[in-house]
Amino acid sequence: MRAARCTEYGPPGGLTVAELDDLRPGPGEVLVRVHAAAVNFPDVLIVANRYQVPAPPPFTPGSEFAGVVAALGAGVTGPPVGSPVAGAVLTGAFAEQVVVPVASLRQVPDGLDMVHAAAFHVTYATAYHSLVTVGRGTAGEWAAVLGAAGGVGSAAVDVATRLGMRVVAAASSEERLTVARKLGAAAGVDYVREDLKLRLRELTSGEGAHLVIDPVGGRHAEAALRGLRRGGRFVTVGYADGEIPRIPLNLVLLK
Ligand SMILES: NC(=O)c1ccc[n+]([C@@H]2O[C@H](COP(=O)([O-])OP(=O)(O)OC[C@H]3O[C@@H](n4cnc5c(N)ncnc54)[C@H](OP(=O)(O)O)[C@@H]3O)[C@@H](O)[C@H]2O)c1
Incomplete structure (x- = not known):
């Protein structure tokens, strides 16, 4: 999958795009195929190492996304594969795939498109x-x-x-x-x-x-x-x- 990468702290212009291995959900987790991700002010702080919770490079930034469920980890019974979901994480959303704990996901309501769903929370x-x-x-x-x-x-x-x-x-x-x-x-x-x-x-x-x-x-x-x-x-x-x-x-x- 492709993902934005922060390899050293600095301004957002220093981010690069890299090809990474596909992700797999662990127990209690869900793999989401990301359709849209929102850019928030804290994303800029995180890549500059000015956020209260540090993320050590290299990492994939991005804290808010919407997409469809692609796979369920062990012990997870839903939401069903293919359903539209949105969620927030500290990092990882600026990628084609993200893995998150199932409890951090919410269903995208009917009629809400992926871009707005990603930018809401x-x-x-x-x-x-x-x-x-x-x-x-x-x-x-x-x-x-x-x-x-x-x-x-x-x-x-x-x-x-x-x-x-x-x-x-x-x-x-x-x-x-x-x-x-x-x-x-x-x-x-x-x-x-x-x-x-x-x-x-x-x-x-x-x-x-x-x-x-x-x-x-x-x-x-x-x-x-x-x-x-x-x-x-x-x-x-x-x-x-x-x-x-x-x-x-x-x-x-x-x-
Ligand atoms: N406490 C929380 O849970 C929480 C959650 C989300 C965000 N935040 C924080 O809230 C702040 C705003 O976030 P946001 O998403 O609203 O950001 P944003 O979309 O970039 O808006 C920030 C606004 O601040 C003003 N501003 C003044 N000086 C600025 C500067 N030097 N650079 C950028 N903007 C400047 C701008 O309005 P004018 O030009 O009209 O002055 C701008 O529209 C950030 O510090 C963020 O970390 C806190």
Whole structure:
């Protein structure tokens, strides 16, 4: 089978494509013939050795895929060979075949194509977890989503809107804000050219947002925290900016 390979840590451009032996599922595992794989921000961190869980080279990167079941390992009774499945792994998805524990697979629902099935789990599960489990967002509340046209951000705009929240999308260009508006954002803030704290307050009748979802970090995090209302919730999801923000703790006390 063909697979992308990381033979030494670095930027994604250093990956190569190699011909490898076909995979075989072990006990409790399933062999999946990969039809589509999604590229997520953590894939870039893993090949650069900047992720919290290291993967020693050489390895096949790729953490999210959809495909069809090709073979079952010992002790596995389903899903049946030929059925459409999707799953997430730390590495291994950027290949024609991947082997995963059966428990990590889920069925692809009727009507969902392989490309969308492959790209759903990491961004949408992260967005849902951030908004609902951690952020306790409810209908009618104002949610500010940073990096609103990115993977996690755009999923958060979509999920928050479907939960009945009013979304302020924050992003670095009008083009990106248009993407977020199409997903349901009620308002947009260009946080490069506008003051995020002031705009969040203006858009929420002076009160500030109930909830901030922040997959970006950097300088925008503190501005968003300042644009949060008292008793609001701030969910830090990731640091795509590259800088992990250092927040004055009195701001947290004030909120
Ligand atoms: N906690 C978790 O479970 C979890 C799960 C998935 C992802 N994450 C993390 O969440 C973060 C975002 O992931 P993602 O999939 O949404 O990434 P993405 O699709 O690349 O989007 C990141 C957004 O961040 C903004 N950004 C600002 N500075 C950037 C820079 N220097 N490089 C790239 N983007 C920059 C961009 O928006 P603007 O240009 O509009 O500012 C971009 O749209 C990553 O740090 C990722 O590791 C965490």
